[in-house]
Amino acid sequence: MAAAKSLKLTRLTLTDFRNYAGLRLETDKSLIALSGPNGAGKTNLLEAISLLSPGRGLRGAGFDELARLGGHGTWAISAELDAADGPVSLGTGWSGQGEGGDGGGQSRLVLIDGHVERSSGALGQHMRMLWLTPAMDRLFAGPASDRRRFLDRLVQAFDPEHGSRVLVFEKVMRERNLLLEDPRADQAWISSLEAHMGEAGVAIAAARLTGIDALQKHIGRVRTGSRFPWGIVAVDGEVEALVSAMPAVRAEDEYRKILADSRGLDRAAGRTLKGPHRSDFSVIHGPKGMPAGQCSTGEQKALLIGLILAQASAVKTETGVAPLLLLDEVAAHLDRTRRGGLFESLEALGSQAWMTGTDAELFDGLGKTSAVLHVEAGTVSDMRKTR
Ligand SMILES: Nc1ncnc2c1ncn2[C@@H]1O[C@H](COP(=O)(O)OP(=O)(O)OP(=O)(O)O)[C@@H](O)[C@H]1O
Ligand SMILES: [Mg+2]
Numbered sequence: 001m002a003a004a005k006s007l008k009l010t011r012l013t014l015t016d017f018r019n020y021a022g023l024r025l026e027t028d029k030s031l032i033a034l035s036g037p038n039g040a041g042k043t044n045l046l047e048a049i050s051l052l053s054p055g056r057g058l059r060g061a062g063f064d065e066l067a068r069l070g071g072h073g074t075w076a077i078s079a080e081l082d083a084a085d086g087p088v089s090l091g092t093g094w095s096g097q098g099e100g101g102d103g104g105g106q107s108r109l110v111l112i113d114g115h116v117e118r119s120s121g122a123l124g125q126h127m128r129m130l131w132l133t134p135a136m137d138r139l140f141a142g143p144a145s146d147r148r149r150f151l152d153r154l155v156q157a158f159d160p161e162h163g164s165r166v167l168v169f170e171k172v173m174r175e176r177n178l179l180l181e182d183p184r185a186d187q188a189w190i191s192s193l194e195a196h197m198g199e200a201g202v203a204i205a206a207a208r209l210t211g212i213d214a215l216q217k218h219i220g221r222v223r224t225g226s227r228f229p230w231g232i233v234a235v236d237g238e239v240e241a242l243v244s245a246m247p248a249v250r251a252e253d254e255y256r257k258i259l260a261d262s263r264g265l266d267r268a269a270g271r272t273l274k275g276p277h278r279s280d281f282s283v284i285h286g287p288k289g290m291p292a293g294q295c296s297t298g299e300q301k302a303l304l305i306g307l308i309l310a311q312a313s314a315v316k317t318e319t320g321v322a323p324l325l326l327l328d329e330v331a332a333h334l335d336r337t338r339r340g341g342l343f344e345s346l347e348a349l350g351s352q353a354w355m356t357g358t359d360a361e362l363f364d365g366l367g368k369t370s371a372v373l374h375v376e377a378g379t380v381s382d383m384r385k386t387r
Contacts, residue, residue: 006030006350007128007324009049010087011080016071018044019378029371031346033331033363034356035383036375042356045375046131046326048077049354051108052090053129054120054156054163058326063094063108072096078111083126084321089113090123121167124160128315130308131326140292140300144280151235151281154307155211157315157323162207169200173272176259180267191260197275198256202248204276205239215307218314223286227341228306229299230286237279283307301333309345322351331355331362340365 008030014023019041034042043059047066050058067075076093091111110117112126130153139146156162176193179185212233223230238258242251258274259266266272283292285303292303308325316322325346331339343365346353357363360383363372372383 005084005321007084007321008082008352009079010082012049013078014048015076016068017048017066017075017077018068020044021068021071021378023380025380027371029369030350030352031343031366031370032352032354033366033370033372034354034375035358035360035363035372037358040375041378042375043328046328046354046356050129050131050326051077051092052079052123053127054124058131058133066094067096081126088126090126092120121164124156124163128157128321128323129326130157130312130323131328132304132308132330133328136304137297137301139304140283147281148279151208154215154311155207157311158211158214158318159207165200165204165207169197169204170277172196172200173275173277177271180263190263194256194259197259198252201239201255201276202243202252205237205243206248208235209240209243214318215311215314218317219310222310222313226306226309227338228309229303231292231303231307232284232286234282235279236282237276238274239276240279298333302338305330305342312349316349322349324351325353327353327355329356331357
C-alpha cells in the first residue's frame with residue numbers, strides 16, 4: 001500500500017503536569033490503551049496530549065490548574081510527532097505567570113522544533129486531533145456552547161486556520177463589548193471593530209458550512225459499513241444563514257449592518273447578541289429520524305462515536321492525513337461487537353488512537369499494532385512487552 005499519511009506520537013514527556021511529576025513514554029504503536037484504577041492519571045495523560053493542539057485542551061482547564069500540586073507551579077509537555085511530512089518536535093508549557101481562572105490573560109509557551117511560536121494556533125499546522133470524553137455524554141442535550149465548541153473542533157480538523165479565526169473573532173468582540181459600555185468611545189473605532197467582526201464572522205460561518213457539508217457527504221458514503229449509527233448534521237446560525245444565501249462579501253456587509261443596528265441592544269445586554277458565537281450544531285439520529293437530544297443515553301453515545309469516526313475518515317479523505325484520536329472511557333460503554341467495530345475502524349484510519357478504561361480486559365480484542373499500558377499513581381508501565 002502507498003505510504004498512508006498518519007500522525008503518531010513516538011515520545012511524550014511530562015513535567016509537573018497534573019499528577020505526573022515526571023513521565024517519559026516512548027511508543028511505536030498506533031493503538032494505545034491506558035488502563036488503571038480511578039484517579040490513576042489516564043484522563044490527565046490524554047489531556048496532556050490534547051494540549052499539543054491549539055486551545056485549552058480537552059478539559060478546557062485554566063493553565064494554573066494543570067501545575068502539579070506540590071510541584072513548582074509550572075508545567076511542561078514535550079513530544080516527538082511522526083507527522084505527515086516527517087518528524088517534528090512539539091513542546092508546550094506554562095511559566096506560572098499570567099492570571100489564573102478563566103480570564104483571557106493566560107498564555108502558554110509553544111515550541112515547534114525548538115522555535116518559539118506566537119500562539120498555540122501554530123500547533124494546528126502539524127497536529128490534527130479529535131477527542132471524546134465522558135463529559136461529552138450530555139453534548140446533545142446540554143448547552144449550545146458545548147455543541148458549538150465540538151463543531152469548531154470538527155471543522156478545525158479539516159481546516160487548521162479555523163481555531164485562530166474563532167479566537168480572533170472573540171477577541172475583537174470582547175473589545176467591542178467594552179467600548180459599547182464606554183459613553184465616550186469613538187464610534188468610528190466601534191465601526192472598524194464591527195468590520196473586522198464581519199470579516200472574521202463570515203469566514204467562521206463559511207468554514208463551518210464547508211466542514212459540515214464534507215462530513216455529511218462522507219457519512220453518505222460510509223454509513224452502510226459502520227457499526228455506529230449515522231447522523232444528519234447541520235449548523236443553525238444567523239451568519240451561517242447569510243453565507244448560505246449570498247456571496248461572502250455581501251454577507252460581511254449584512255452582518256456588519258446587523259452589528260451596527262444592534263449597538264443599543266448589545267449595550268443593554270452587556271454582550272453581542274448576534275453572531276457566529278451564538279450558532280448551534282444540530283444532529284439527527286439518521287436511522288431513527290430523531291433529534292439526537294431525544295435519543296437514549298446509549299444511542300447518543302454511539303451516535304457521537306459514529307460522528308467522530310466519520311469525521312476522522314472524512315478528514316483523511318479530504319486532506320490525506322487522519323487526525324489523532326483521544327477516546328476517554330469509550331470502550332467500557334460498548335458491547336463486544338461494537339467494541340470490535342471501533343478497534344477495526346481505528347486500525348483502518350491509521351493515525352494513532354489513545355483510549356482509556358479502568359479494566360485492561362476491555363482491550364483484549366486489540367491486535368498487533370497496539371500497546372496496553374498500565375497507569376497507576378502518575379506512572380505508566382507496559383502490560384505486555386510483545387504482542
Ligand atoms: N494539578 C494537579 N496536581 C496533582 N494531582 C492532580 C492535579 N489535578 C488533578 N490531579 C489528580 O490526578 C488524579 C488522576 O486524575 P485523572 O482524571 O487522570 O484520573 P483517571 O485515571 O482518568 O481516573 P478515572 O478512571 O476516575 O477517570 C486525580 O486523583 C486528580 O485529583
Ligand atoms: Mg478519567
